[in-house]
Amino acid sequence: MNSYVLLIALVVAFGGFVFGVDSGIIATTLGHKTFAVYMYGPSAKNASLTGAIVSVYNAGQAVGTFITGYSADKFSRRWTICAAGMIATFGAALQTAAQNVGMMIAGRFFAGLACGMILSVVPVYIAEVSPPKNRGFIVGLQGMMISIGFMAANWIGYAGGFASGNSQWRIPLAMQMPGAILLSIGCFFIPYTPRWLVGNERYDEARAVIVRLHGDSSEVFLAQEFTQIHDQILLEREGRNTNALISIKNLFSRRYIRRTATACFILMMGQLSGSTVIQNYQSIFYASVGYTGRTSLLISGIYGFMGVFGQIAYLCFVADKWLRTRTLWIGSAFLCIMISLIMALSAEFPSGTKDPSGPRAAIAFIFIYSFGYALFFNAMVWVVPVELFPFFLRSKGLGLGVFCKAVVAIVLAQITPIAIQHVGWKYYSLFIASNFIAGFIYYFFLPETKGKSLEEIAELFGDALATEQLEDIDTSGKEGMMVRGEAKHVESAL
Template sequence: MRQLNTMFEPRGKVLNVMISAACSMGFLLFGYDQGVMGGAIGSSSFVRQFNHPSPLQQGLITGLYDLGCLVGSIATFIIGERLGRRKSIYVGCIIVIVGTVLQVTARTVAHLIVGRIVTGAGVGIMTSIVPTWQSEVTGADERGIYLTVQSANINTGFVLSNWISLGASYATSEFQWIFPIAMQVIFAVYLLVTVLFLVESPRWVANHISLDEATRIIARLHNKDETHEDVFKVREEIRLALEEETPPSWADLFRNGCQQNLRRMLLGFGVLYMQQLTGINSIAYYFPVVLTEYLPVSSSMAHIIAAVAATQYLMFSFVPILFIERIGRRTILIWGAVALMVLSALIAVGFNIPGQGGAIMTCVMYCLFYDAFAMSYLNVPWMYAPEINSLRMRSKGGAIASASNWLFNGIVVTVTPSSLASIGYKYYVVWAVFNASFIPMVYFLYPEVRGLSLEQIDHIFEGRGYGWSCLTQGVRESVKGAAAIEAARPRATGGDVEADPSSENSDKDEPGTVGVENVKRGET
């Protein structure tokens, strides 16, 4: 591996673009898997092969894949930090290849489910580690853009799966469902080969190997000499972060000490919980099935509509590149929830309009739902967890967030067929209520991290806070920017002494402000 890197060492913008392409391929594979089974499960050869699976079996075939992704995320939580970012991706790719082979050779529902779970474990590893790797190699001013491109490629994979499933649907043999599933191997092999030429995260290297080796990687990423001031600045930020962070223990994950690890992980977990409880995958996984079973649309037309809807969904998923570093994460999440709430309600209305008019309205609302989601909850949740977690906890925080995604994703896709069969249009009223609940959650609990380096984001979470402020600390300052965060930081007073919550200053603390606790730390 070292010889390969010596023969071909991309630097600067080229290296950053190559890393982004690799990360995007990891998420393209994720998106492809989201869409491919929705097309395959409705094909005539699939139905014959697996003896007309019931709605419950359809839900298990689709949903237990997410159980595998959850297992992969938990595995990353346990061993991901030890393996590093690149080795974790290697392991994920190999598992995906094995799982794909199991799927395409399946002849029973049980065999297929096993293959789906194994494939899911590999994808779960990649969704846990890829955002962390991308965030750690990218500068603060471009981090949101690169992470948006990465997340948008979920939809590239989703669109590919829809169009490939549409093309394969015109076959009459098992090619209808085997070929679309087998395509996953190509993406996994591409990722395996590409990552060989790329660099490990300099922050992981500094923590586990040496600061000097990390400096060499930083120099490559910036395409500058190791002694350049920009390289030195990043090196010093990492060095200070490592010095100020207490080496974590497993117990640190579940207590809200001066680094607020528990709060950070809950924020990452929560934002991907919100992503899934928008209801997006009740549509994405089952679009063709819903059109044929609940609306007056033929099977072939349903596949065409699903593919067209996915294509325009892809176009909108790249739009946030234009505003992600100008508007900020919080504003996007709040207004995204408002739009998704309204559109969920309108989908429910469409189900109640008889005939072709209701079908047209529902399809239009599905497309608009895709677009609103693409510009809000598609990208921000995946970038938020690696941004807010501390250096030593970042891979674990990313794994916890990924586990949240797959846990609630699995719940949604498993219950959707049965729920639609039981309560029909009221199912979308449930999603409208969930989306409404996200508005106050984001407003009160989620700090703004736009334009901040990963080390500056750490300053938001310094100190424990008291009462409600332990959940809202730093939110108000984060909206005002880095200068307000720095001004509100607790300062060392020569001893490891906490501020008395009954003191005059503590009485004046308001929810959403940084606590006045004194923490023993070095000045930066």
Template sequence: MVIGNIYLIAAISIIGGGLFGFDISSMSAIIGTKQYLCYFNQGPNGPPDCSGPRSDVQGGITASMAGGSWLGALCSGFLSDIFGRKHAIIVGACIWLIGSTIICASQNIGMLIVGRVINGFCVGICSAQVPVYISELAPPSKRGRLVGAQQWAITWGIMIMFYISYGCSHIKSTASFRIPWGLQMIPAMLLIVGMLFLPESPRWLARNDRWEEAESVLALVHSKGDRSSAFVQREMQDIREMCEFERENRDVSYLELFRPRMINRTHIGVFTQIWSQLTGMNVMMYYITYVFAMAGLTGNQNLVSSSIQYVINVVMTIPALLYVDRWGRRPTLLIGAALMMTWLFADAGLLATYGHYAGPNGVGGIKEASWSVHGPPAKAVIACSYLFVASFAPTWGPVSWIYPPELYPLRVRGKAVALATSANWAFNFALGYFVPPAFVNIQWKTYLIFGVFCFAMFIHVFFMFPETAGKTLEETDAIFTNPHGVKYIGTPAWKTHISTSRVRKLEKGELDAKEIAAYHDEQADLGTVGRASMSHAAPGLSETPKVG
């Protein structure tokens, strides 16, 4: 039995994103517990005053997962192109089981790091290919909410694992962290079983000359098996024309993404993922217990207060899933950057004005909590942290996964999204390693750094990131070239807009014959523009190709 409901397909495949969420909170809820600090202690004092790993080593432990994810994301492009989107995700889930087993059995810091690198390899594969898989199956008018559901799965994974870890923190043995690390294998098992019942990407099937299967999948997902549906036929025509054009140059390398006709899209996709990290959100998730310790919260009070932001993260992602296809990508990213900048600068100002140095041992013996603030200013710091999460959740969180797969043509999409996602993990690694020493050495100024990043991303998005909402994946190609396809001009990003009304009508079969004919003529013109752009991106392809 093959599942054809697009919402159920998305619900199963985004479990791959949930694995990343499980990893985040399995560290953030555990790194402040005495059991963890004493078992992996590198400080001069033994129990009960253990200080745990050195700050640079803790940064390395946390960042090791992102290091593995960087490599996994790059490799996922090859896996996806050879074996298909579906099977690449299954391979990733199997790797997660291996890594989680090693982490659960860790006897020392080295073993823990190795397990996290292996887990990261899985997260890299799944985080790169789940958005590609969903975007190649989803109808244009629903693509944003369906791909963005990956971010929602991440937030659920964070929240669920945090409360599991919080409950286990009361166990007075190493089981307090081994149980959560072992339980994170369960979602990977569910993902493996669920993916067996899902269809392969129709665009990948078509590119591998499996046309009957491709049409069957499109009909199953979009028209309850009716191959004669106008939308199915339109999609098949777009895919067929693109594949016929690409046939002369089937082999795609990462170098093609840096050719003149593709470099702009590559830079936009890569920076979408880089900026999502430089917001500082994952830093908040990994090290929130340090931040709240600076505000005077300790023990259970710290953990419970930290958990509130995970609930906020889950709830505030819902508006994006419901409305991101109406809001568009550009406004969502711009508003998110402006709001996050505001809360980060507010936190920096509060800590600088009302806080003080807490000494070399930090607050409560946590040396990373090297700055202390009390009273109403401490409550304001906590409130700004919550508002920061509430600003990220409906904006950069989901859109950073939605946007990159929409930028590229079929032939390079797998590797292009893999490259963009690898940039996410490279910066995740760098920030995970950088932040603990930063809290020790520059204290509140850490917030200033991320605030400046948010200002820079606002400017970058306004001038360089075009709107892709409501367009077919093939249609988006025309944004990046002029009507003659001879020289890069493209449409200025600030002049692009959402176009969903006719696409929605076509999906529902509500266009009459004249409207369908007009729509097809427009799409044919756009397809010619897009193919012309590709002829310059890939040397050896003809200027005026014959398409079937």
């Protein structure tokens, strides 16, 4: 694996760390009584406002995806990531200085806006600089950084419990800023992706980036890499209007609707797996089985390690070794079993039970669930969707998938506190059913993309490679001759 590719992928994947911290910090923030009293008054309880604080973050994500679809193509993947880091810093500052619920909600909205941009563009950037044989591993680095971010958020929240007064939650919220600042700075030291450069007819720069990305390869390979990217983008654009609105319309055309639906389904099922609910509301769950206060925060901190361990296992044993489809359907079956056990234990040992073995077993299975989610899904839900789209739809298609994910997250965030309060353990049946359905779809209908270039994956959906169809494009005219000549010129220059 090219060390330069790995280095820039790690810089960009730091966006996953920003998302992990921003998403995870709210769980421990809600667990601090000082926060609840400050925001909700002496009762320290308000299920609707709690749901609003969590759900508005997901609403921000939804808005961020619309910005990314345009910005990533117009201004580049690189500078879109940089802007997202700046917006995340601003959102964290608002939360840290929040004087009321309204200001807190505004801060969470901007943090969500930034993370919606990050989730929509970081996998695209990494996929476009990764070689096909290592793409599952390299894109998986984002999942690794998300897990580290979640873990860091849990321990930052736990450490906040040792402060006094409102510092218990203000200091942890402020710790969202360093990662976002570093992400923005890092973007000044990474290249544009070669596909974006080719798409904007900056061929010399694209050639230079390809050489840096694959500098240990032969000149023949470098020439073929450029030619395949150039010709495929030419083929995709032939006879099409590629402005933003037309591109979004194309996502729902007969030719691309299956790819769009598949990407949206995978990202939505990532939410309906139950992972976000367990992460954001774990303090409520721990309280329901008898663990509160600093003990609850300590358990949250230990819980964070499980995602990191699972992600390490993914990178070592699953990434680019297992088939994508096998990883997803086995993972769905695993989560079904884990949530079924958690639901049974929650029903058998409700809050206030005198037998500690039941609550302990429930927490143990939550930990195993976290490990399994990281192993099978934390990276894979980003690897597969970003592989499905052609260049001119990639950022917009993934953005739409993240939008659908955010909409599901908004609904879950708003109803979860109320559902836990009114139906308790029965709420978990929703996630058992959704994981079962997802596993069925993955097993029977998901095409396999492992080991294929981003251009070759189009074949799985009925498209032909540019090498097969470029001869069919009308090159008799002046424009066609120029395109042909440019491709040959660059190939010979390499």
